[in-house]
Amino acid sequence: MDFSCSWPYDWMQGDLFFQDCPFCDESSVLVVTEAEKMKLAREGFKTHVVMPCCHEKLTILQIDDDYVWADRPLRK
Numbered sequence: 001m002d003f004s005c006s007w008p009y010d011w012m013q014g015d016l017f018f019q020d021c022p023f024c025d026e027s028s029v030l031v032v033t034e035a036e037k038m039k040l041a042r043e044g045f046k047t048h049v050v051m052p053c054c055h056e057k058l059t060i061l062q063i064d065d066d067y068v069w070a071d072r073p074l075r076k
């Protein structure tokens with residue numbers, strides 16, 4: 001996968017947390033999502049989340065220990 005399609009994340013109380021939104025640059029974005037969806041994403045199953053700040057849909061192809069990998073470039 002192309003590194004431009006990745007975005008760093010952290011876990012916060014079982015939820016996905018981005019320092020900045022890859023779409024609107026909002027800072028400190030907490031994406032509330034189902035734990036099962038994130039478990040499947042870690043196993044390589046495609047899942048979708050909606051960014052709460054700008055309502056942009058993010059298609060996650062995979063999650064590793066450091067990055068969310070998406071189906072389109074997230075880095076400018």
